[in-house]
Amino acid sequence: MRDIPRDNLASLSAATEAETAAPATAEIPNPAAAHTDAELGAHGSGRGFTFVFLGTFLLLYGITLFINIQGNFLGLFPSTVNPSVWDRTWKTRRIADAVRNDRSPKVVVMGSSRMMQIQPPYLEAVANKGPAFNWAVSSGEPLDWLAQLRWALSHGAKPDMIIVGVDDFAFGTMYNRFQLQLATHWELFNKVPLGERLLIGRDVLLQINIDSTIQSAIVLNDPPKKRSRSIKKTDHFFIEDGYLIYRDKVLAREKGDYRLGRRITGQANAWLGNLMKEPDPIEVLSPDERKVELFRQFLDLARANGIQVKVLTPPLHPEFEKQALKPGMQEVRDRVSAMLAKMCAERQFTYNDFRKLESYGASTDEWWDAFHPTPENTRRMINVLFGLPPEKVVKEVTPDRKILDNLPKVTDLNTW
Amino acid sequence: MLFNSFEFVLLFLPVAFTLFWYGGTSLRWRLGFLTFASYAFYSYWQFENHSFSYFLNSFAIWQPGGLKRFFWDWRFTLIMIASSSVDYFAGNWLPKLSTQTPSGRFRRKLLLAISISANLGLLGFFKYAGFFSAMASDVSQFMGGGPLPIISVTFAAGISFYTFESMSYVIDVYRGLAKPTRSYLDYACFISFFPHLIAGPIIRWSDILHQFRDVGWARRRPDWDHVNLGLVLFTMGLAKKLIIADRLAAEMNPMWQAVKDGQVLTCGGSWAAVMAYTFRIYFDFSGYSDMATGLGHMFAVKLPQNFDSPYKATDPSDFWRRWHITLSTWLRDYLYFPLGGSRGSALFTARNLMITMFLGGLWHGAAWLFIVWGLWHGLLLAGYHILRAKKLWLPNENPAGYWFNRQLTFLLVIIGWVFFRCADASNPALGLPSIKPALTMLGQMFGFGTGGTAAFHPHIKKWFVWALLGCWAWCNFMPNSFQVAYNIRLRQWIAVAGGAVLAACVIHFGTKLDFLYFRF
Numbered sequence: 024m025r026d027i028p029r030d031n032l033a034s035l036s037a038a039t040e041a042e043t044a045a046p047a048t049a050e051i052p053n054p055a056a057a058h059t060d061a062e063l064g065a066h067g068s069g070r071g072f073t074f075v076f077l078g079t080f081l082l083l084y085g086i087t088l089f090i091n092i093q094g095n096f097l098g099l100f101p102s103t104v105n106p107s108v109w110d111r112t113w114k115t116r117r118i119a120d121a122v123r124n125d126r127s128p129k130v131v132v133m134g135s136s137r138m139m140q141i142q143p144p145y146l147e148a149v150a151n152k153g154p155a156f157n158w159a160v161s162s163g164e165p166l167d168w169l170a171q172l173r174w175a176l177s178h179g180a181k182p183d184m185i186i187v188g189v190d191d192f193a194f195g196t197m198y199n200r201f202q203l204q205l206a207t208h209w210e211l212f213n214k215v216p217l218g219e220r221l222l223i224g225r226d227v228l229l230q231i232n233i234d235s236t237i238q239s240a241i242v243l244n245d246p247p248k249k250r251s252r253s254i255k256k257t258d259h260f261f262i263e264d265g266y267l268i269y270r271d272k273v274l275a276r277e278k279g280d281y282r283l284g285r286r287i288t289g290q291a292n293a294w295l296g297n298l299m300k301e302p303d304p305i306e307v308l309s310p311d312e313r314k315v316e317l318f319r320q321f322l323d324l325a326r327a328n329g330i331q332v333k334v335l336t337p338p339l340h341p342e343f344e345k346q347a348l349k350p351g352m353q354e355v356r357d358r359v360s361a362m363l364a365k366m367c368a369e370r371q372f373t374y375n376d377f378r379k380l381e382s383y384g385a386s387t388d389e390w391w392d393a394f395h396p397t398p399e400n401t402r403r404m405i406n407v408l409f410g411l412p413p414e415k416v417v418k419e420v421t422p423d424r425k426i427l428d429n430l431p432k433v434t435d436l437n438t439w
Numbered sequence: 440m441l442f443n444s445f446e447f448v449l450l451f452l453p454v455a456f457t458l459f460w461y462g463g464t465s466l467r468w469r470l471g472f473l474t475f476a477s478y479a480f481y482s483y484w485q486f487e488n489h490s491f492s493y494f495l496n497s498f499a500i501w502q503p504g505g506l507k508r509f510f511w512d513w514r515f516t517l518i519m520i521a522s523s524s525v526d527y528f529a530g531n532w533l534p535k536l537s538t539q540t541p542s543g544r545f546r547r548k549l550l551l552a553i554s555i556s557a558n559l560g561l562l563g564f565f566k567y568a569g570f571f572s573a574m575a576s577d578v579s580q581f582m583g584g585g586p587l588p589i590i591s592v593t594f595a596a597g598i599s600f601y602t603f604e605s606m607s608y609v610i611d612v613y614r615g616l617a618k619p620t621r622s623y624l625d626y627a628c629f630i631s632f633f634p635h636l637i638a639g640p641i642i643r644w645s646d647i648l649h650q651f652r653d654v655g656w657a658r659r660r661p662d663w664d665h666v667n668l669g670l671v672l673f674t675m676g677l678a679k680k681l682i683i684a685d686r687l688a689a690e691m692n693p694m695w696q697a698v699k700d701g702q703v704l705t706c707g708g709s710w711a712a713v714m715a716y717t718f719r720i721y722f723d724f725s726g727y728s729d730m731a732t733g734l735g736h737m738f739a740v741k742l743p744q745n746f747d748s749p750y751k752a753t754d755p756s757d758f759w760r761r762w763h764i765t766l767s768t769w770l771r772d773y774l775y776f777p778l779g780g781s782r783g784s785a786l787f788t789a790r791n792l793m794i795t796m797f798l799g800g801l802w803h804g805a806a807w808l809f810i811v812w813g814l815w816h817g818l819l820l821a822g823y824h825i826l827r828a829k830k831l832w833l834p835n836e837n838p839a840g841y842w843f844n845r846q847l848t849f850l851l852v853i854i855g856w857v858f859f860r861c862a863d864a865s866n867p868a869l870g871l872p873s874i875k876p877a878l879t880m881l882g883q884m885f886g887f888g889t890g891g892t893a894a895f896h897p898h899i900k901k902w903f904v905w906a907l908l909g910c911w912a913w914c915n916f917m918p919n920s921f922q923v924a925y926n927i928r929l930r931q932w933i934a935v936a937g938g939a940v941l942a943a944c945v946i947h948f949g950t951k952l953d954f955l956y957f958r959f
Binding site for chain 2: 067068069070071072073075076077078079080081082083084087218225228229230231232233236313
């Protein structure tokens with residue numbers, strides 16, 4: 024291999040000749056001129072090389088993408104061979120099924136996992152508007168609700184009423200990896216605003232690696248014929264109306280094994296631990312302009328389509344508040360609550376601040392953990408939302424334990 | 440924006456390439472578009488989020504608070520523009536001042552001083568404010584006073600590089616080595632040209648001017664030989680970074696963290712950690728330089744070589760002819776020579792070398808151990824200079840002497856990397872205590888304080904040891920990327936292999952780590 028000419032590179036200690044000659048006026052040689060066009064041109068590679076190079080890259084990367092998308096080992100792609108069963112995509116498919124069966128939900132619950140224990144049969148009985156569906160998704164935030172509403176409107180699933188639970192810190196900027204789930208349902212994903220869609224797409228593609236490609240290829244080689252997951256291997260699952268059953272928690276409570284206090288403390292430590300890694304935790308929790316704008320678009324879209332919206336701030340367990348929430352964080356919550364109240368008032372929507380358990384008559388026992396209230400708790404919320412006394416029972420709904428004994432026909436254990 | 444990211448490889452680069460070559464053919468278009476694209480490339484990292492609406496809203500200065508927001512969102516870009524504008528105007532003003540009259544010469548010197556002060560002031564504030572304030576606080580406490588507040592400033596990416604380039608322009612104009620440009624566009628493009636903007640190579644005005652003025656640069660069509668060379672270099676650099684450097688980092692980082700936490704490594708484990716870092720920093724930084732040069736070629740701009748098989752160096756001086764070449768030549772031309780170079784006694788030369796390398800170490804970051812690393816190399820250079828003068832350095836003509844010199848130089852460089860790796864510029868309050876992990880690692884390398892007889896750390900994987908041996912063999916026997924790229928005939932099978940490697944690298948983007956030299 025011939026060396027690149029180095030006579031134009033002087034040493035730090037041996038350039039005596041150049042120095043004594045006239046160092047201040049010596050021409051500084053141009054290292055870039057080491058290779059002339061003739062030398063480069065001598066390679067004679069031409070346009071053909073470029074096309075083969077880029078063509079090979081695109082082909083191989085395209086094949087990798089195809090294998091990952093269809094094999095879907097990561098579960099992050101809208102595969103037709105191995106469909107994802109994350110809550111965003113699974114629940115959207117259930118609504119699509121309902122529309123096909125002329126049972127499009129008229130009352131829809133949106134929000135995060137803190138809203139997942141609102142029972143649609145109870146809501147149907149209280150709201151008296153027709154079928155209800157629980158469309159709350161893990162770590163749901165404004166981007167999800169806007170995409171969901173846009174999807175519903177374009178797929179014949181326009182509800183008459185939306186109940187949306189807005190978490191205190193839903194407008195913050197902490198990275199939300201659950202949003203990658205939006206990419207698992209192609210039509211839902213296309214309802215996400217373009218900028219966010221590109222970012223989610225990029226983050227999904229970043230999950231691809233050699234291992235996922237190999238595993239996806241194995242799946243493609245022997246694709247699953249049906250969705251089949253044993254209930255014994257799951258700690259929670261969804262039923263057809265979007266309601267969540269916490270199997271492990273229900274069984275633990277029945278056994279008398281349930282340590283609520285310990286769970287809350289563990290969650291408080293974990294939550295704070297993650298937050299304190301941020302350079303400015305309060306800034307990260309504070310409302311981000313873009314997310315506020317997305318929520319505004321969501322409310323305006325609902326209003327433009329004559330949909331009634333009931334906004335609420337779901338509670339956190341008081342013990343968690345005591346252990347985890349610092350003074351600055353309480354101020355953020357108050358600011359968000361005031362902002363939601365104002366936005367709702369401007370659009371003649373209702374807003375309920377359920378941060379205090381007394382505001383809807385709940386107790387500190389009606390909790391699974393720091394964040395997730397039980398069905399008894401959410402029943403009271405629904406009652407107060409519709410102007411009923413908290414303790415009223417409008418309709419007896421099948422308890423979770425009975426559902427576990429008699430699994431419904433459609434769950435995310437046996438249906439894609 | 441990182442070179443090893445989807446948004447760069449799949450969006451920015453194809454769009455920039457297409458618009459540059461096919462958007463227009465005039466020189467003004469080429470320079471203007473390249474400057475605009477470079478500013479966009481640079482600005483990307485400073486936005487709070489990367490949505491299109493955020494980008495558009497950043498220009499809405501007519502809205503309440505819009506002007507304040509504009510300055511905040513574009514703050515680092517504006518700083519770069521301000522810094523380069525000072526030097527552009529200084530460069531244009533200098534030739535107008537007479538060199539024949541004392542007042543003219545005084546004003547020329549003053550203008551030069553203002554330009555250099557502005558650049559060093561910016562660099563000092565963004566890079567060293569925390570360090571010096573921490574030092575002041577340490578001194579205050581040592582003297583019996585209380586601690587002083589430590590300034591924390593967000594580091595402006597690329598500032599170490601573009602301020603040096605700006606200064607070199609003004610100094611060269613002052614010395615009569617370069618003609619200043621009347622075209623602000625030329626100058627803005629020179630400073631901001633995105634391939635080299637964030638982490639070098641540090642280019643000179645004379646490197647680039649004749650290329651901008653080359654009639655062929657305003658050709659209608661891309662120069663495909665340049666483009667292909669660029670693709671090959673870019674891919675090789677990306678592979679060096681992702682497949683070698685990042686894999687080494689993943690294995691060695693826990694070992695270094697263990698030493699920082701006060702744990703003991705075995706002798707073998709220490710060597711493995713240090714060797715891994717030695718190869719990591721080389722493949723990472725040279726990989727970046729390859730990518731930068733490759734990107735330059737895609738736009739028919741030839742950037743200078745920055746690495747020339749540095750671990751094949753036969754003495755410390757030879758090492759600095761091969762490692763970060765553009766920085767070492769900059770230090771030589773603008774620091775070492777003005778100090779007097781080697782035009783004096785051995786002690787005088789040693790002094791100049793120590794000062795140059797002290798500042799060279801400080802340039803890398805605001806941390807004591809970067810200074811220690813710089814002084815270590817200053818000591819090596821001074822020592823080599825003296826030994827060579829006394830004919831005590833083995834001649835390279837003798838094969839045994841040649842190999843001995845190479846491995847001795849390699850060992851001396853490795854020792855320096857221990858200080859470099861332990862430097863923590865992100866924590867200026869750490870101060871001199873940060874030297875403890877470095878000394879511990881060095882001690883463990885030579886068998887002190889290991890507390891055990893095991894030859895290797897129990898968690899070192901066999902493949903890792905083989906990988907390190909492979910890296911050593913590569914650095915000692917294989918040609919470097921430039922030698923490969925500039926000499927090989929680009930046949931079709933290379934196109935296929937290159938495309939496959941690029942695809943493998945892009946798949947690896949999910950496991951990316953930052954480029955080391957971005958922190959400088």
